Amino acid sequence: xxxxxxxxxxxxxxxxxxxxxxxxxxxxxxxxxxxxxxxxxxxxxxxxxxxxxxxxxxxxxxxxxxxxxxxxxxxxxxxxxxxxxxxxxxxxxxxxxxxxxxxxxxxxxxxxxxxxxxxxxxxxxxxxxxxxxxxxxxxxxxxxxxxxxxxxxxxxxxxxxxxxxxxxxxxxxxxxxxxxxxxxxxxxxxxxxxxxxxxxxxxxxxxxxxxxxxxxxxxxxxxxxxxxxxxxxxxxxxxxxxxxxxxxxxxx
Amino acid sequence: xxxxxxxxxxxxxxxxxxxxxxxxxxxxxxxxxxxxxxxxxxxxxxxxxxxxxxxxxxxxxxxxxxxx
Numbered sequence: 144x145x146x147x148x149x150x151x152x153x154x155x156x157x158x159x160x161x162x163x164x165x166x167x168x169x170x171x172x173x174x175x176x177x178x179x180x181x182x183x184x185x186x187x188x189x190x191x192x193x194x195x196x197x198x199x200x201x202x203x204x205x206x207x208x209x210x211x212x213x214x215x216x217x218x219x220x221x222x223x224x225x226x227x228x229x230x231x232x233x234x235x236x237x238x239x240x241x242x243x244x245x246x247x248x249x250x251x252x253x254x255x256x257x258x259x260x261x262x263x264x265x266x267x268x269x270x271x272x273x274x275x276x277x278x279x280x281x282x283x284x285x286x287x288x289x290x291x292x293x294x295x296x297x298x299x300x301x302x303x304x305x306x307x308x309x310x311x312x313x314x315x316x317x318x319x320x321x322x323x324x325x326x327x328x329x330x331x332x333x334x335x336x337x338x339x340x341x342x343x344x345x346x347x348x349x350x351x352x353x354x355x356x357x358x359x360x361x362x363x364x365x366x367x368x369x370x371x372x373x374x375x376x377x378x379x380x381x382x383x384x385x386x387x388x389x390x391x392x393x394x395x
Numbered sequence: 396x397x398x399x400x401x402x403x404x405x406x407x408x409x410x411x412x413x414x415x416x417x418x419x420x421x422x423x424x425x426x427x428x429x430x431x432x433x434x435x436x437x438x439x440x441x442x443x444x445x446x447x448x449x450x451x452x453x454x455x456x457x458x459x460x461x462x463x
Contacts, residue, residue: 215428215432218428219424220413222424222449223413223420226417226424226449226452226453226456227415230417230453230456230457233453233457234457234460234461239460239462240460284412287412341453344424349431349442352428352431352432352445353431353432353441354431354441354442355441355442356442357442362442366446369450373453377453377454377457381461
């Protein structure tokens with residue numbers, strides 16, 4: 144396994160773990176307040192829908208779109224997605240944006256779900272829909288990362304396995320502790336994943352645009368170091384700027 | 396849900412996903428790639444200029460997002 148494959152697996156695993164933690168918060172809130180049956184059914188249907196998106200789009204993109212164009216488009220997508228993650232992580236690390244608080248989100252979801260009326264019947268449509276939406280929307284980011292990184296590098300299987308591994312690990316920990324995972328260092332993970340996504344995005348979109356990277360795949364590591372230093376300087380610089388305390392509503 | 400509403404919701408989802416509250420990142424990334432592809436395809440210095448554009452874009456967006 145080459146260095147860039149390991150980096151790719153780490154990026155997908157980290158991104159998927161972050162999104163899985165966020166989805167787990169919604170699923171646990173729905174399960175505890177509205178019952179587990181409909182909640183788990185909603186989550187399962189969302190996972191099947193996401194798997195169908197990967198199964199439909201992955202091979203179709205690989206077989207019908209030329210690799211150069213694919214790398215250009217997908218690299219661009221990856222670059223935008225990664226820059227969004229990295230920007231948010233830098234602002235949070237420097238105290239310019241409220242941290243993502245799983246406990247606060249959980250409390251908010253529980254209060255909202257408890258206030259909704261429950262209809263007679265074995266299935267709870269509210270629990271199903273909330274769980275489905277939570278898992279599907281968070282999962283779409285995972286799908287995007289898996290497809291973009293997997294296809295542009297020609298390692299869709301590695302990316303898929305890394306994402307599944309992250310989902311299994313987070314779900315297993317969630318089942319064991321039976322609550323949201325607020326102790327996960329989400330911002331640090333987001334920073335690391337953001338750096339990797341921007342590095343891969345720069346590399347692949349650059350390849351598609353005609354950039355000749357010195358050292359070929361090794362350039363990804365160089366980009367990672369460069370962006371890591373830039374993020375460090377940005378955090379240190381922003382920490383010195385006086386700020387008003389961020390509100391928790393800004394954490395979303 | 397009517398097809399028009401479904402299409403609107405689909406478009407809104409992708410707009411929020413890719414543009415959201417950071418249009419400078421989406422526009423800047425597309426512009427950097429387009430310039431790289433159209434103007435200087437295969438030019439030697441692009442491996443320096445391209446990451447430099449990304450760093451500038453990130454710096455601008457972070458600066459825009461800071462609390463004053």
